[in-house]
Amino acid sequence: MKIAVVTGASSGLGKAIAAELQRKGYTVAAVCRRDPGFCDDFIAADFSDPASRDAGVAELKKRYPHIDILVNNAGIGSYATWEELSEEELRREFEIDFFAPVAITRGLLDELAGGCVVNISSAAALVPVACMGAYCAVKSALRAFSQTLKMELVGRNIHILNVCPGRIDTGFSSRAVGGRKPPETPGRTASNAETFARKVCNAAERRRRELVYPYWYRFAGIFARMFPAVTERANRKIWKL
Numbered sequence: 001m002k003i004a005v006v007t008g009a010s011s012g013l014g015k016a017i018a019a020e021l022q023r024k025g026y027t028v029a030a031v032c033r034r035d036p037g038f039c040d041d042f043i044a045a046d047f048s049d050p051a052s053r054d055a056g057v058a059e060l061k062k063r064y065p066h067i068d069i070l071v072n073n074a075g076i077g078s079y080a081t082w083e084e085l086s087e088e089e090l091r092r093e094f095e096i097d098f099f100a101p102v103a104i105t106r107g108l109l110d111e112l113a114g115g116c117v118v119n120i121s122s123a124a125a126l127v128p129v130a131c132m133g134a135y136c137a138v139k140s141a142l143r144a145f146s147q148t149l150k151m152e153l154v155g156r157n158i159h160i161l162n163v164c165p166g167r168i169d170t171g172f173s174s175r176a177v178g179g180r181k182p183p184e185t186p187g188r189t190a191s192n193a194e195t196f197a198r199k200v201c202n203a204a205e206r207r208r209r210e211l212v213y214p215y216w217y218r219f220a221g222i223f224a225r226m227f228p229a230v231t232e233r234a235n236r237k238i239w240k241l
Ligand SMILES: NC(=O)c1ccc[n+]([C@@H]2O[C@H](COP(=O)([O-])OP(=O)(O)OC[C@H]3O[C@@H](n4cnc5c(N)ncnc54)[C@H](OP(=O)(O)O)[C@@H]3O)[C@@H](O)[C@H]2O)c1
Pocket: 007, 008, 009, 010, 011, 012, 013, 014, 031, 032, 033, 034, 035, 045, 046, 047, 048, 073, 074, 075, 076, 077, 096, 120, 121, 122, 123, 164, 165, 166, 167, 168, 169, 170, 171, 172, 175
């Protein structure tokens, strides 16, 4: 029996990844606050609360002596300037988007021997976006976690895949913190959650290091590093700063 653990499987990208893993024959355990209803197992945990998160990890260890794939997908966003975002909001975002995946991965290393960890970072880790500074920072931290952990875990034969998705309409921005949310544009983003989920599962199977999706965000990242002044001007225009 192949076991997958997917955090944030109750909506959006996590839901699509969990469904794709089920289609591929995995038994899927969901970890989040709301029961997704379609997964094979559900463990309730609130990642903004370290005690709840750690109880979730303890429960996973009790139920699953071996885990083939862990998908650290649960996350929240924020659309606010650094000045607008409160320290409490900033800490909550780091608790859910960074400290939770780090704690869950560290807590399950023995169970993951020979398996794979997929961290859902963001294209915001590649391209600086004004009014999303905290999100850029937290997803960059998660990407750095993936890149360095991969080297450290080589002896345990645990593969790490970092994923940088661009914008996919899931309702994510409407659930984000802050007053500068962009409008949802259903059907107008570059991809849908199901196509994205297939790409993620294929990349994990092929043991790729990183999936940037759509791929052109990688070039956008290189452009932003080479031409910072142009990137800054574009950001100021888009966000009316
Ligand atoms: N959609 C995009 O355009 C996009 C682009 C780049 C990166 N991403 C990343 O992709 C991941 C999934 O995003 P999405 O678009 O699918 O968002 P979503 O539809 O809002 O789903 C977020 C998931 O995270 C879980 N979650 C949120 N707060 C939680 C908490 N306190 N404790 C436990 N679980 C929590 C939610 O489950 P419960 O509410 O049941 O707890 C939900 O299942 C996130 O990490 C996001 O940063 C998304």
